[in-house]
Amino acid sequence: MTIAHDDFRLDAAAPTMQTMTMAAALNLALADAIREDSNVVVFGEDVGALGGVFRITDGLTERFGEERCFDTPLAESGIVGTAVGMAMNGMRPVIEMQFDAFALPAFEQIVSHVAKIGNRTRGSMRMPLVIRIPFGGGIGGVEHHCDSSEAYYAHTPGLTVVSPSTPQDAYSMLRAAIASPDPVIFLEPKKLYWSKGEVDTSLTHDLGTARIAREGTDVTVLAYAAMVPVALEAAEIAASEGRSVQVIDVRSLSPFDDKLVTAAVRATGRAVVVAEAPGYVSVASEIQARVFERCFEYLEAPVRRVTGFDTPFAPPKLEHFYLPDADRILDAIDSLHFTESDEES
Amino acid sequence: MQDHLLPRDVPVCLIEKDGTARGDAQYRMPDADHLLDAYRALVEGRRINDQASALVRQGRLAVYPSSHGQEACQVAASLVLGERDWLFPTYRDSVAVMGRGVSPADAMVLLAGDWHSGYDPAEHRVAPQSTPLATQLLHAVGFAQAAKHRGEDTVVLALCGDGATSEGDFHEAMNFAAVFHVPVVFFVQNNEFAISVPLSRQTASPSLAHKAIGYGMPGQRVDGNDVAAVLAVLGEAVDRARAGGGPSLVEAHTYRMQAHTNADDDTRYRERDEVRAWIDRDPLTRMRAYLTASGALDAHAEEQIAAGAETIAAELRAALNADAELDPEDLFRFVTAKRSPQLEEQWELLRGEIARAAASDMSTAGGSR
Numbered sequence: 225m226t227i228a229h230d231d232f233r234l235d236a237a238a239p240t241m242q243t244m245t246m247a248a249a250l251n252l253a254l255a256d257a258i259r260e261d262s263n264v265v266v267f268g269e270d271v272g273a274l275g276g277v278f279r280i281t282d283g284l285t286e287r288f289g290e291e292r293c294f295d296t297p298l299a300e301s302g303i304v305g306t307a308v309g310m311a312m313n314g315m316r317p318v319i320e321m322q323f324d325a326f327a328l329p330a331f332e333q334i335v336s337h338v339a340k341i342g343n344r345t346r347g348s349m350r351m352p353l354v355i356r357i358p359f360g361g362g363i364g365g366v367e368h369h370c371d372s373s374e375a376y377y378a379h380t381p382g383l384t385v386v387s388p389s390t391p392q393d394a395y396s397m398l399r400a401a402i403a404s405p406d407p408v409i410f411l412e413p414k415k416l417y418w419s420k421g422e423v424d425t426s427l428t429h430d431l432g433t434a435r436i437a438r439e440g441t442d443v444t445v446l447a448y449a450a451m452v453p454v455a456l457e458a459a460e461i462a463a464s465e466g467r468s469v470q471v472i473d474v475r476s477l478s479p480f481d482d483k484l485v486t487a488a489v490r491a492t493g494r495a496v497v498v499a500e501a502p503g504y505v506s507v508a509s510e511i512q513a514r515v516f517e518r519c520f521e522y523l524e525a526p527v528r529r530v531t532g533f534d535t536p537f538a539p540p541k542l543e544h545f546y547l548p549d550a551d552r553i554l555d556a557i558d559s560l561h562f563t564e565s566d567e568e569s
Numbered sequence: 570m571q572d573h574l575l576p577r578d579v580p581v582c583l584i585e586k587d588g589t590a591r592g593d594a595q596y597r598m599p600d601a602d603h604l605l606d607a608y609r610a611l612v613e614g615r616r617i618n619d620q621a622s623a624l625v626r627q628g629r630l631a632v633y634p635s636s637h638g639q640e641a642c643q644v645a646a647s648l649v650l651g652e653r654d655w656l657f658p659t660y661r662d663s664v665a666v667m668g669r670g671v672s673p674a675d676a677m678v679l680l681a682g683d684w685h686s687g688y689d690p691a692e693h694r695v696a697p698q699s700t701p702l703a704t705q706l707l708h709a710v711g712f713a714q715a716a717k718h719r720g721e722d723t724v725v726l727a728l729c730g731d732g733a734t735s736e737g738d739f740h741e742a743m744n745f746a747a748v749f750h751v752p753v754v755f756f757v758q759n760n761e762f763a764i765s766v767p768l769s770r771q772t773a774s775p776s777l778a779h780k781a782i783g784y785g786m787p788g789q790r791v792d793g794n795d796v797a798a799v800l801a802v803l804g805e806a807v808d809r810a811r812a813g814g815g816p817s818l819v820e821a822h823t824y825r826m827q828a829h830t831n832a833d834d835d836t837r838y839r840e841r842d843e844v845r846a847w848i849d850r851d852p853l854t855r856m857r858a859y860l861t862a863s864g865a866l867d868a869h870a871e872e873q874i875a876a877g878a879e880t881i882a883a884e885l886r887a888a889l890n891a892d893a894e895l896d897p898e899d900l901f902r903f904v905t906a907k908r909s910p911q912l913e914e915q916w917e918l919l920r921g922e923i924a925r926a927a928a929s930d931m932s933t934a935g936g937s938r
Contacts, residue, residue, distance in 0.1 A: 265718070291718060297748055302707055302741035309711020312696065315718070317711075329737070336701050337708070343903040344685040344697050350906055382904050405906035432909065479909035 240425040247417040249391035250280045250356075253398035254318060256425065258288050261316060264402060266293040268303055268320030268356075277322060278358055278417055300330040304355065308337050311353045311407075318402055324359040325368035331376070338407045339382030351407040354398070359387070360450050360500055362415030362547060364540040370414075371537055372501030377409040378478040378510070384431055385477040387411035389452035391421040393475060396429035404431060411477075413449035434481035436488070440470030443494040443557050446485060446511055448474040451498045451548060458553035469557065477507050482514060489515050490522040494560045496530060500547055503531030525560035573787065576778035580790040580822050583797040586850045588858025596801035601865045607644055607796045608856045608866065609874045614640040614664040615853055616878035617673060620885050621663070621680070625831045629889040631682045634661040638794070638826030641852035642758045644668060645799035649807050650694075650726055657696040657709040657727040661758075665728065669693045673881060674888030683893045703733040706742035706755060710816075713751040724752045724810045726803075732763025734780065735771045743818065747784040752810035755818045756803060758793060760825035765838040778820035786816045793821030794852040797859075824850070897923060 244252070257264045266281055272295040275282030284293035296303050300321060307317035321327040327334075334355065342350050361370035378385045384406050388394040394412070401408035408431070437452055438459050447455040452473045459469035472488055474481070489495045495515050499508040508529045515527050530548045538546035583598050585591055590598060599607070618640070621633040636643050639661075647668025650656060658666050666676045671688045678687020679698055686697040696712075699705035709727035716723035733739055734757060746753045757777050761768050774780055781788025791802040799821055806817045824847040828835040835844075860866035901908060901916040 297741070297744050299741040299744065301738055302710075302745045305704060305707025305738060305741065306711030306714060306745055309708035309713070310715040311711075312690070312708060313712045313715035315715045332701065333704060333707065333738075337704060340685070341697065342905065345690055345903075346684065346686075346899070347903045347906070348689045348691060349697075384905065479911055482910060 241422060243420055243422050244391055245418050245420050246388070246391045246394045246412075247278060247280055249395040249423050250398055250412065251282055251284075252423070252425070253395045253402075254281060254284060255287065257318070257399060257402045258284065258292050261402075263315045264292070264318060265310070265315055266318045266320070267296050267307075269296065269298055269322050271295060271320050276320060278414070280356070280412070280417075281320065300327055301333050304330040304333040304338065307353050307355075308333060308341065308351065311351045312341070312349055316352045316354075316402060318354040318356065321355060321357045323365075323369045324357055324371040324373050327355070327357050327373065334377070334383070334409075335380050339380045342406065343382060350405045352405050354401045354404075354408045354410050356398075356410045356412060358414045358417075359411045360413050360415060361537055361543050362450055362500075364543065365414070366540060367537075370543070372499070372532065374409075374411055374477055374501060375506050378507050383407055383409050383478065385409045385411065386431055386475060387413060387449040387477065388475060389413065389416060389437075389449055389473050391419070391423050392427065393429070393435070393473075395423045395425060396427050397431065397475070400429040400431050411449065415450040416453070419453070432476045432479045432481060434484045435473040435475055436470065436484070437473045438469070438471040440468040440492070442468045442492060442562075443496065443560060444470045444472060444488045444492045445496045445498060445553060445557070446472050446474055446515075447498040448477065448507075449500075451500055454548060454550055455498050455553060458550040458557070461550055461554060462557060467557070467562075474511065480511070480514065482518065485511070485515065486518040489519045489527075493522050493524040494557075495519070495523075495527045496553060496556045496560070497527065498530045498548055498553055500532045502534045503529050504534045506531060528556040528559060530556045574782040574785070576776060576781070576788040576790045576820070580792045580820075581798045581802050582792040582795050583801060584795050584855055584859045586794075586855055588855055588862055590859065593801075596798065596805065599797055599800045599804075601860075601863065603648075603800065604797060604856065604860060605865055605870075607648060607800060608853075608860055609877065610644040610648065610668060611640045611796060611853050611856060612874050613878045613881055614643050614668075616882045617664055617667065617885065620882040621677065622827070622831070624886070624889050630677060630680045632830045632832065633663075633680055634830045635825075635827045636661050636664050638847065638851070639758055639760055639823045640664060641796035641799050641856075642756070642793050642821045642823055645796055645803050646726060646728060646756060648800060649803045650724070653694070653721070654724045654726065654807070655694045655696065655709070655712060657705045657712070657725060658698050659702075659705065659728055659730065659733075660698050660700050661730065662698065662728050666693075666695050666698065669695045671695060672888075673885040677885065677889060678893075681889060681893070683895060684899070703729055703736035703738035703742065705729075706733070707738055707745065709753050710742050710746045710749070710751055713746070713753045714749055717749075717751055722752075722811050724754065724807050726754050726756060726807065728756050728758065730763065731757060731759040731761065731768050731771050731777060732766070733757075734777050735763075743780070743784040743786070743816075746816035747786045750815040752813075753816045754803065754806040754810055755816065757818065757820045758823055759820050760793075760823050762825055762829070762835075762839070764829045764833060765835075767838075776820060778818055781818035786818060788818040788820065790820050790822060793823030794850045794855065796852055796856055
């Protein structure tokens with residue numbers, strides 16, 4: 225089904241500020257990108273008639289036609305590998321991996337080709353493709369549906385790895401990812417798909433930047449994705465106990481915003497890194513190491529990590545034991561060598 | 570019911586190994602001019618293979634996976650493509666890459682260790698040579714999908730070897746290509762070995778071309794040492810793809826006359842008698858016999874062709890004997906379009922190390938220490 229051009233303009237003329245879920249914000253970002261650039265195509269498993277298992281691509285095939293949003297055979301390496309070829313030939317594919325662990329058959333394509341073709345060809349071929357991966361737990365999903373694979377991707381030179389925690393960032397970051405000349409691993413925290421917030425479609429985003437989610441002076445909590453609301457909850461509780469907690473939404477896992485994070489931790493002198501992935505050899509470890517290297521002389525206490533355990537992701541009925549919660553973050557904050565004079569200040 | 574999709578029991582052959590022509594109801598013999606061009610390319614390809622192997626022994630190339638014995642496949646792969654078409658080659662397909670106009674020196678950059686690819690893909694319509702097996706077949710499919718999306722009549726020729734047909738990406742590429750009906754020709758150079766593992770360990774199917782029917786596309790087998798037959802069969806597949814007939818699979822039966830690379834010892838996994846038997850089927854001698862008998866090739870033309878090949882070999886030697894100017898900042902320059910602050914810091918670190926090393930060299934040279 226084709227939509228007349230005027231309909232698009234009607235859409236574009238709609239109010240740019242509205243409250244919506246993260247899922248709706250992502251859907252809007254895809255629709256706006258498809259409309260604005262004829263090279264943008266969306267494909268994957270079940271993204272067409274069904275609109276994706278999380279409905280992120282809802283209505284796109286209906287609105288823009290099969291050429292712009294289509295289902296593929298069930299084959300993740302095939303989805304990524306053909307997206308590579310399309311990007312080589314001037315298109316901007318935005319592909320969906322359905323669930324985090326389902327992306328693993330495509331890992332070779334992502335690491336060996338998506339990440340490297342620009343470098344291999346000295347920049348003459350770029351890879352402007354976006355790989356959307358619903359990731360993380362907290363939704364009661366069964367095995368292979370709740371993994372946190374961000375460290376694998378962040379470890380790979382050439383990949384930009386980002387994860388939004390608000391509908392606003394979901395919209396602006398996905399638009400920026402699609403516009404980027406470099407390949408972006410776009411991690412969507414499943415737990416936050418249905419969280420609501422205001423979205424201003426005129427706001428742009430510079431990938432590679434962190435965001436101060438809450439101001440505070442005693443300690444900096446660094447979190448990303450579904451852990452940001454948990455960190456904010458902990459900060460709220462801490463505030464009721466008289467402690468001022470700053471929360472930073474890291475949101476760009478690679479590259480990392482050293483500038484903002486370093487300045488923030490130097491100002492508070494204490495830091496806790498929160499992530500739901502296993503902590504061993506993780507993005508949280510990397511953030512912790514960077515903060516130590518850059519802020520050591522300003523620190524009042526060791527930088528602590530609060531992460532998932534080094535176990536395979538928990539079965540649904542045990543996941544609440546696995547996932548970091550506000551209490552675990554508050555315990556970590558309490559261990560940061562606060563003295564009575566700190567409490568008073 | 571699906572007879573038109575099935576390959577033949579016996580590979581298509583238009584010129585016998587002794588040089589005599591064989592009639593074929595389906596595939597026409599290419600004309601004499603075309604065959605003479607192909608013969609010239611065969612001689613040049615052989616010379617390049619031998620020169621590159623020599624350069625490995627001299628330490629000028631890190632490694633060279635020779636296509637000696639497979640030149641008919643290499644030559645045909647470049648000759649059947651039009652200017653707007655694209656080639657997706659593997660590491661063993663350097664001769665086909667050069668057939669698309671990439672200079673020998675640029676084609677050898679990967680193997681010399683100067684960079685991971687030495688040519689601009691868009692300039693020659695040749696994707697970077699792929700080292701992982703079968704992954705490039707999917708790129709070829711996606712590339713063709715994009716061309717089809719824009720209504721261009723580009724055909725994409727994707728090369729792989731027999732070992733690659735065992736990989737999951739081979740299956741996914743064939744399946745995607747057939748489902749989306751894209752203009753791709755998959756060309757398998759079955760040279761009997763994946764490093765040391767024989768074809769019997771790659772597949773139990775009657776032939777690799779038979780795999781095509783499972784995807785709903787035509788498959789064909791061709792004598793890979795008969796350049797006339799490879800040109801005819803590949804050419805037909807390319808024409809069909811261009812006309813909207815969709816993808817197909819061509820399997821060339823050929824043989825890798827030399828070891829996988831210089832790091833390989835092929836005496837451990839195959840008998841010399843087996844290798845020697847293939848000398849009788851050499852693609853060059855076969856075509857030379859045919860062209861000489863038909864009067865298209867005489868001693869004078871032979872000399873000219875040999876001299877041309879010598880010039881190419883000399884260029885290759887000269888290029889590789891001159892050390893390329895390398896810039897360490899290139900390590901950081903192309904990782905992403907926009908260089909991250911982390912990479913800027915790391916380049917500063919390396920730059921400092923280089924500057925200190927240079928200063929130390931100078932002071933040592935001046936004897937001041």
